Amino acid sequence: MPPKIKSRKPTGIVPFPLVLIEGEEGAGKTYSAAQFSASKLIGQMYWIDLAEGSADEYAALPGTQYEIIEHDGTYRDIREQIEAVYYEARTAAQAGQPPVVLTIDSVSALWRMLTTWTQERARRTKKNSKALAQDPDADVDVPMFLWNDAVDRWNDVMHFLKTFPGIVVVLARGKQVSSVDDNGNPITGRWEWKVVGHKDLAFDCSVWVRMRRGQEVEVVKVRSLRMAVPDRKPLQIPDFTIEDLVFNRMGCSVKSQPRVMPELAADRTRPWLARVEAAMDKATLRRLWDAAHPRQSGLGEQEGDIVAVAIRRRLSKLTEPQRDMDDEPLTEAEKLRAAAAKEDADAEKLRAAAAALQDADAEFAGDEPPAES
Structure with a gap:
């Protein structure tokens, strides 16, 4: 139609x-x-x-x-x-x-x-x-x-x-x-x-x-x-x-109206990504995961994939151990290896995003949100 x-x-x-x-x-x-x-x-x-x-x-x-x-x-x-x-x-x-x-x-x-x-x-x-x-x-x-x-x-x-x-x-x-x-x-x-x-x-x-x-x-x-x-x-x-x-x-009065001017955006993910970035615990991410599903949110499949990847990244950031102040700083070689590993992991996440979104209910059926591999 x-x-x-x-x-x-x-x-x-x-x-x-x-x-x-x-x-x-x-x-x-x-x-x-x-x-x-x-x-x-x-x-x-x-x-x-x-x-x-x-x-x-x-x-x-x-x-x-x-x-x-x-x-x-x-x-x-x-x-x-x-x-x-x-x-x-x-x-x-x-x-x-x-x-x-x-x-x-x-x-x-x-x-x-x-x-x-x-x-x-x-x-x-x-x-x-x-x-x-x-x-x-x-x-x-x-x-x-x-x-x-x-x-x-x-x-x-x-x-x-x-x-x-x-x-x-x-x-x-x-x-x-x-x-x-x-x-x-x-x-x-x-x-x-x-x-x-x-x-x-x-x-x-x-x-x-x-x-x-x-x-x-x-x-x-x-x-x-x-x-x-x-x-x-x-x-x-x-x-x-x-x-x-x-x-x-200018002729304004109490009857004047606000300017009707929605913010332009290339997609509808911006408010969702802001909520993901502000999330501070797994329970909040779980609720966002369920709410952002295209069947619930009205997002397109590609937009839903973007939010799903952001949730996974945020979950990884919340659960990864923090380095102590006394830890030795990474060497340049370690930084390069870490950057390469991150690029590979990000690419894999993007390839798996669509499938992961479809399995959202199963992924979150347990007590905790899905962890990063």
Whole structure:
């Protein structure tokens, strides 16, 4: 049977925006976000302070009302807190309550953290560590796969922000920098404005606001039928407030809906693989094995094979004995032999994955999940 078309009629309702406010230090970015928390048109505002340190101070402004999200500074904890606010906002939206607001000050710090993580990993590669041992000032070559890891983490956060079932306000640093030629050399007398963050940050936001000291606030871009920005000329807004921008100029209301934008994925294994990686015991892996079977999960045969192999690898990692700190380090020859053995074992696992998945019930019929051979 051919697949059936899945469609719906457009609602015409204005979606909640992802607002980017960038600009110079001291231009009023944080002030405007704190001021927005006093709006009677919004629900709870949650504030994530990333290396700026001003969240507590701005709560002294009259009428401000927001909760500061606590985190330990790690990417994992920050991402989990963003996800937690996401589900809180979804609950409020489903109940028809005023929109929850998430403010992040600043996403420039988040991207800086990811680039620093990438540089640190690059310095630990065999090639770079050898070069740095000979010359501490040697250039560090950053492999593309390390940048891809950083971008994946950035995109993971941005998907929550772009589909947030409420209003998101992200603050970023902006500055004027020298233009450069194709070789990266500065061009004398030519300047351009730079937003500190991932290159797609402005593109991903639905409205882009710029603040500079001593100048009117400018809207550089807005994705709206009710508000237009002249071509190649930012729209100046005197007496700017986020409340006026979102509810009056863009036309949002309590009836606004989250942006319907499912995350693109080449297959459906990603959430399953995340659960497998987070599993800390055999019982959890047993439940995942049963749940991931194509008959239960709706995964395709190939997708089920991928999850089955991941479960086996995770089981092996949980059950293999840990080396003691006093153990002698492996020699280069031992490392090569171990790598070759692992490649052979992985190849065998992939060949046996389909058969293993079909025998899942029998494999797990005992008291423990199947062990690695």
